[in-house]
Amino acid sequence: MKSKFDEPYCPLCNSKDLTLFCEDKNRIYLRCLYCKLVFVHKCYWLSPKDEKTVYDLHENNAQDQGYRQFLSRLSVPLLEKLDSKQKGLDFGCGPGPTLSAILEEQGQQVDLYDPIYYNDPSVFYKNYDFICATEVVEHLHDPDREFAALFKMLRTDGWLGIMTKLVTNKQAFSQWHYIRDMTHICFYSQSTFEYLAQRFNAELNFIANDVILLNKKGMGAFLNKDYFLTT
Template identity: 40%
Template sequence: MNIESCVLCGNAETERIYKDETRMEVVRDYYLCSECRLIFVPPSQRLSVEEEFSRYEMHENNPGDPGYRKFLSRMFNPLVGKLPEKSSGLDFGSGPGPTLHLMFESAGHSMKIYDPFYAKDLAVFDETYDFITTTETAEHLYDPWMELNRLWNCLKPGGYLGVMTRRWTSVEKFKKWHYKNDDTHVIFFHEDTFHWLKKRWGAELDIYKRDVVIFRKGRTG
């Protein structure tokens, strides 16, 4: 009997689609949810908080790096054109070198940051925003429904939630996908997963290229 319920929707009908035994330190299993199409690593196989933080300390994100700004522009460009003047935003998972908020501020918007390791100010969740971004963060979430729904509830009516994370397309390609090999990556979204969230929230959804989606909240909240 399968006891690994989906970490996003709670569905108990999941299937182990791949067992990675190539790692020297730990074997990782990957389960696919039949309801929301999320692929996830079981909670028992996640890194400890200390191990996870040590991986992030290896990142070299630099606000002055043109290459990093170009990377973030995949989220910035489609979202900034949707925003009214002087919108207020939140960057969730801003990392060790917060940069995206500077890009939006240079475009005339205000933006706060939050990161569970580098900018852990829980007061940001007591406010509401015109837009929220989370770039290369969603794949790290241990409790994705709680975290994403919390962000959704922080949006003003008509506001935007932008999520940047690579999407899997087929099980066979997933087995060979380098993106899954990062030990801090524990959940993997399919396009259908975002449609599940769209339905759950009653949202509008725009999908861009391989790794960006933008939800819009209804005007009635």
Template identity: 35%
Template sequence: MNQFCKLCGGTLNKLSEPIEPEYFHCPVCDLISIDEDTFLDRQEEFNRYSQHKNTLDNPGYVNNFNNFIIISKIDNLKNVKRALDFGCGPGPVLQVLLEKLGYATDIYDPFFYPTQGFLKKRYDLITCTDVLEHLKNPLATLRILEVLLEKGGILAVTTLFHTSAEDFISWWYRKDPTHITFYSQKTFRWLAEHLNLSLEFSDDKSIGVLKKSAS
């Protein structure tokens, strides 16, 4: 395990309670990350994601996205010419919902829609829902997304926030073996300060809306 945080470079502290796999906490940006030696391999990841019932035929899943759109207020954005749903999963439900709002939406997923033509474009809106917790190198990915945003563009993300390192051990969310990186409100403030972004909104639970500087 790297002794330094993969987000901010701070020195990591191992969570004191013995659990498997091992987790490490960064006191600087509040990121919690898993021991890299216990990552699933790519085929194991694919097998897990393939079991997800993330389709338009799943009303609960569709409702979650509709709630995300309303709470994050991305349905009220002006002048969105092009959007990207980054990490859309096997069923690009959010693409359908965004296009109903009139947003021409591209999709990308490293397992299900791996074409990388999106890297040559720029976007007024990027959504990244239930993706950050799966990232092996979150800073590199978020830097790419920041570059892909037009000036004044919006990055809207979801991932459940951890409340403290002390409560983390008993948290159900960590028990999914594809969840390897965990964030908090403090982490999102760090991201906004160190990328060309401002934290425009957070519901304090799972949603963060960041905006790229217009200058």
């Protein structure tokens, strides 16, 4: 029997208004007309085992000065927003948590979560002053659910810091190294972050081309997306 899920839909806003954005020798990339997310259908997802094989190749660690420099592009502007000794979460920290080490050296307290390397689901029942997701959101199978979980864990006035490279246009996309990584399955543009900011009532700050800070606002936060779609 054909289920409604046979028909492709946007994994972020669930819209079925999709357009073909790009096609290469490996995959077909669809774009949501509503939130502008570019994504691949789940038929292109790697198996969990193959995904882990790729992630194990990311040999990042807290002693790697080049990697620390890369992460400073998020940690420096984020630390400017934080008081001392705040509580944060490094979401999708990978096998060698480094951003958490940088932030803890600056007096912050940081929990770790990663579905493969630090699978501690207790974090989902906690609240945080800040959450970081560096080079993570492009890997999410279910960004609708994951972003809802992140904003639920975040305290009002808390900060969500994201690093992901943004889609600009079709021409650049088709030649982009970022799409050659088969574990990259969601690609965001500035418009997608505008959608997220509106949906979760957050103030949006583009710090650099691939560094985004969202500040969760008070009353009215966590708007139901169905409500959002009809207004």
